[in-house]
Amino acid sequence: MLPNNLVPVMLPVLQVEITPSAEDSALTVNPRDYLLELEKTILSANHYAGQAKNTLLEENDRHLKERLFCAVKIEAMVTVLNELIEQEKISSADLQMLLEDKKLQISQHSQQIWVNQLTQEKSWPIFYSFDE
Amino acid sequence: MSDIQTPIAQDTVSTNDTTPENTLLRDNIAALVLIKNENIARFTERNINITSALVEQKWHNRHQVHPYRVKEEIYGSVLSEILAHQPRMKNAILARLEAVYQQLRDEEAQSLSRTRALLEDNYKTPYL
Numbered sequence: 252m253l254p255n256n257l258v259p260v261m262l263p264v265l266q267v268e269i270t271p272s273a274e275d276s277a278l279t280v281n282p283r284d285y286l287l288e289l290e291k292t293i294l295s296a297n298h299y300a301g302q303a304k305n306t307l308l309e310e311n312d313r314h315l316k317e318r319l320f321c322a323v324k325i326e327a328m329v330t331v332l333n334e335l336i337e338q339e340k341i342s343s344a345d346l347q348m349l350l351e352d353k354k355l356q357i358s359q360h361s362q363q364i365w366v367n368q369l370t371q372e373k374s375w376p377i378f379y380s381f382d383e
Numbered sequence: 384m385s386d387i388q389t390p391i392a393q394d395t396v397s398t399n400d401t402t403p404e405n406t407l408l409r410d411n412i413a414a415l416v417l418i419k420n421e422n423i424a425r426f427t428e429r430n431i432n433i434t435s436a437l438v439e440q441k442w443h444n445r446h447q448v449h450p451y452r453v454k455e456e457i458y459g460s461v462l463s464e465i466l467a468h469q470p471r472m473k474n475a476i477l478a479r480l481e482a483v484y485q486q487l488r489d490e491e492a493q494s495l496s497r498t499r500a501l502l503e504d505n506y507k508t509p510y511l
Contacts, residue, residue, distance in 0.1 A: 258480055285493075308426050
């Protein structure tokens with residue numbers, strides 16, 4: 252229901268931290284697998300296993316996943332940005348200025364976001380990347 | 384986490400665990416299965432015109448997701464601008480972002496609260 256990772260390329264050292272150790276995952280159900288199990292229970296498309304597909308139900312599932320991933324990304328970014336303020340790595344005033352700046356910049360191009368929703372021509376996100 | 388070892392049967396909600404999180408998860412699964420069944424009933428009616436219903440649904444969905452997309456692009460641009468100005472902290476910040484994401488993902492797997500709020504149309508994204 253949610254992709255495994257948010258940051259596309261993670262350094263191998265950093266990934267060790269977030270992956271449960273081999274013994275742990277042998278003993279308990281990995282919460283990530285559990286989300287997959289839940290997906291089978293609550294999403295509609297599986298209802299049609301082996302039968303003709305229903306595009307309406309598929310669209311419904313796809314739309315939920317899209318919104319959920321966006322929502323969790325926004326929550327994660329808000330958490331990290333607030334932590335940066337708490338740790339005084341950026342001042343609250345600077346962040347607000349930067350935010351206003353980006354709001355203005357992106358609202359001027361929000362049509363591009365809408366068009367890409369129609370065409371899905373470019374892969375998301377359009378205006379930022381954590382890669383480089 | 385022993386409370387997540389119970390296998391979940393299709394369309395049934397069965398667990399004996401009564402810890403608060405588990406009650407929450409159980410309630411949310413029950414609500415979500417109801418929503419799912421309503422959708423299945425609605426979308427599989429014999430007299431429904433799938434093509435026009437799909438066009439309408441897609442249009443509605445695009446409108447609904449648009450503010451999420453815009454907000455994500457804004458906050459993502461803010462964070463990536465900060466990363467560009469703090470090259471030494473970049474990896475640490477990205478690692479933290481990933482860790483927070485994993486935490487939220489696990490939390491969602493144990494509650495399904497966001498999923499339910501989204502489907503019941505009362506989810507609110509946080510503000511900076």
